Amino acid sequence: MALEGLLWCVAVLLGAGVAGLALTRRRGAMVLVYGASLGATLVALVIAVASLLAPASLGASLVLPVGLPWLGAHFRLDALTAFFLVVMNLGGAAASLFALGYGRHEETPGRVLPFYPAFLAGMNLVLIAADAFTFLFAWEFMSLSSWALVMAHHRRPGNAAAGYLYLLMASFGTLALILAFGLLAGASGGYAFDAIRQAPPSAGIAAVVLVLALIGAGSKAGLVPLHVWLPLAHPAAPSHVSALMSGVMTKVAVYGFVRIVFDLLGPPAWWWGALVPLIGGVTAVMGVLYALMEHDLKRLLAYHTVENIGIIFIGLGLALAFEANEMSGAAALALTAALLHVFNHSVFKSLLFFGAGAVLNSTGERDMERLGGLIHRMPRTALAFLIGSAAISALPPFNGFVSEWLTFQAILLSPALPQWLLKFLVPAVGAMLALSAALAAACFVKAFGITFLGRPRTQVAREAAETDRWSLTAMFALAALCLLAGILPGYFIDALAPVIHALTLANLPRQEQLDWLTIVPIAQSRSSYNGLLLFFFIVLSAGVAAEVIHRFASAAVRRSDAWDCGFPDPSPATQYTAGSFSQPIRRVFGSVVFRAGEEVHLPPPGDVRPARLEVRLHDVPWDVLYAPTARLVGFAAERLNRLQFLTIRGYLTLVFGALVALLMVLTVWQ
């Protein structure tokens, strides 16, 4: 019943895509397409939430006679799928709502409208697929439709290169996944997930499948060093699509990893719990450091997605470590932390991308160094962006803090692990997590402060106007969800319980019966957190302080020039820029991570040319991995190109040689 409903939603989305293709020139096309998407995703969201909250109804499956003739297309709705469907359709609904307002400014709707619902449909299909072929088909469909969306503004500089790199990395990832599923299906060739579950692979094959899943799903999610396409492709797409790609598509990649490694692969080995958190930790720190060096708002947000994916993989890796040592309770905690962060991140990252989209719409600028003072011109957008920034910096009482707190609690269970490498690695990964959290706060002080605060640096910033009601509604709905998930985390943790139970066969204590809505992940004596009380106290204290102050203090306020130590400068160019804000952090971390270097060119005295400060950053994975690989491929391609220019006799020789070689192989084999 629920599964049929979901398939109908997918059908509606595909239909909306076709309608978008057919009706592009008409006026109502945008409203029709985005409205249909909104409706379909809302229905899917309701179905998924209902399934998650009534776990007895989960487990339905369906086989459709499409696809490979001997396989069909299997679909299944279990707890993991239901959770990720909630995440995906929430993001999709919010993006569609946002797009109802944002889409009016689209110059080439014909390049966006057909592919947007197709993208949503593809993601939904990946989540409900229950056999390898359907999964991979839907995965490729998702990649291709998002590629089309990335290329929507292909005439802008850099977008074509971004699209090309995206296509390359997506194909590479899909290849890894095909190999992984091939190894999982084994010699018997049973591609349905149920068949794979019945036949867990040997330890060696499992190790190879893990690495392939890390490469395949990790490249889509953005793990270092496979992250290089993300900051180029995500910003190139229109803002609502960027929100979907960063907030939702990366989570679909995480779903792929969880499905393969936790569900299909059987019991994990202990060293998986060392490899995955280490990759997660390195990704988190490098992602946020890259984000700090950016001054393009959307690229900063895209790099920041890399950091959060790192945090999610830290949680997943910890769950693997605990699971390998049969500590199911601890594994349940780590997995809850990771999945809660999946939900939280999709909410606040979408919110932040919507804010960036609103700014882009109003000013036409993505570069923070040409903005400033927008809090006066766009106050509501600023408030929503502020809430998103506070949430992503893991500040109580918002939701980002809850998932990070749960991850730390999982890390503190590490002494119980028997392997020495794990005992040392987990606190080191904890240190990396703490470092990335602190740097994330710095990053968002920079992003919000330089863009919205201060004085406007250019004319467009001075004349910006507030965005439309649809965009604001979408943003504030997500902001309210951020606050709600932070104040009432117990309900969300309980909603996750069927998923955790399915994957680890263990459970956290039920949270909703606890006093005052506290959450207690392990035991009362060990640790607890009460978001509602903290929020209540903060509001109460601020209120009491304001009330007391206003009663007893002078209420006089006078507007005047800024003090600025007695030297106020009317030019807004003297304010801090994005580059100057991150300079201390670049000095501290940059020489190691980016081989950062500063060069100052000072012309001699009397020369009227300006002085120049040049900051050079090297992307180390690019220089070490990608550039040499690209050179190697280019070199091989040059050599192999000779094949294009052979004579007829040459080609005949090739055919003859191939035939003889195959016959020889046949004789030897017999």
Place this chain on the structure above:
Amino acid sequence: MIDPLALDVAHLFAGSLVLVSFMLLYQDRMTGLINIFALHALVVSLSVAWQAYIQHAPHLYITAAIALVIKAVVIPFALHRIVVRLGIHRTIEPVVGVGLTMLAGIGLVALAIMVMLPITAQAGTLAREDLAFALSVILLGLLMMISRHNAVSQVIGFMSIENGLILAATGAKGMPLVVEISVAFSILVALIVIGIFLFRIRERFETVDIHLLHEHRGEQP
């Protein structure tokens, strides 16, 4: 059975030795380096004296006294004199930067612990901890030798390795006195020889910076 508080104090001394090794890595000035090395030797002698007390092994008191007199007083004094006489450049540049060196140090301590604790599973608690810490001190001393350009700091690194060996030997229930005396004398002789070499190098090349001396290796004109 050894009293837990006594164990904790021994453990405290050994841990302080590791901490002082880190402080040696952090130093970037010559006088500071030599003074911290004197502190290193002091902590070793205190640790050995405490071991003598709890193991009821009076010959270790002599070891402690030798460590105190020779390594905490005589050698630092001699090094200060050498530095002043040769006019050696007073700051020490590390090869890769303090932060990375310290991070590598932490990794080495983790490695030492990971290696030592499982291997010595049959031994007593005191010996296990002291051996793990001693290996850390030895590795940190080696790190100091390879991460500095300056010859004097390499000498100090070498001598801190020797302190780590003393910690290991005393932790494993005592070392014969005669061995300790001969080791100490050999260190003293080594120091004298190194001092003479430093004088000669300084006379010939006007510097003791290893980096610059490297060019004069071999048969190059």
Place this chain on the structure above:
Amino acid sequence: MAVILDMLVQFCQMTVVLLLAPLLTGYVRKMKAQLLGRRGPPLLQPYRDLLRLLRKEVVLAHSASWLFRVAPYLVFAATWVAAALVPTFATGLIFSYAADMIAIVALLGSARFMLALAGLDVGTSFGGIGSSREMMIASLAEPAMLLVVFTVALLAGSTQLSSIAAFMQGPGVGLRVSLALALVALVMVAIAENARIPVDNPATHLELTMVHEAMILEYSGRHLAVIELASFVKLLLYVSVIACVFLPWGVAVSGQGFAAYLTGFAAYLVKLAAGGFLLAVFETAIAKMRVFRVSDFLGAALMLGLLATLLLFVSRVT
């Protein structure tokens, strides 16, 4: 009835924290002055400063926004709530289970976030200097603090301050290297977070030496009073945390009765006085560091915290 009594004790603790905070700062200033051979300002001077500021008019820059006006109250609220959750004279108070050490660190992070934004709000270069340096210091101090929390939590089996204090008073602790390292790291972080010498000079008028002062440069009147009170409370919070975790003797347990609370309060005053005196001695004995040496200093604190966590696995190995 018991619930009402518990709430009263908690409320008492919140007011005590608020009332004692300016006194602690006044005491530190007086001690610093006396160590330098001066008489120093009276102990109650910070209270007078706050009252004076309250009576003054607020001068707002033309480019200041609503965030500038709201931020002081949010900074104060976050800091006060965090301080109210730290056991001072009694552990196990009714709301102390709402937040553990990690939540307290994050609350202080929220306060810092709002303050840094307020620094950037007016759009002057001083505010930018303060905000960017503060975030650099925080990017190293916060992980160091979290590693100290890890060390103590791995030892005590809990991140709740009440449980940690109970564990530290018990027999299972002994003299541990990890705790000594954690204490040193925590003291270094506390100095950095409270803008004390050698990281920042709280009494400076020079931009070159400003971090905290630069962020609040544009504030005046009642807003400045609220922010100053918040920084006093933050200093009290850090001294209380050090006292609660590393010197837990004399602290009452919730429900033990009025006499136990009084003893706990007396013990707390003694610890505050000792902490304040040591801070004054340290600030007088050492010079301020260059801004980019602060990262080495805090990097060392981070390394000490990591080392403390690692060495935990060596001690008491049986």
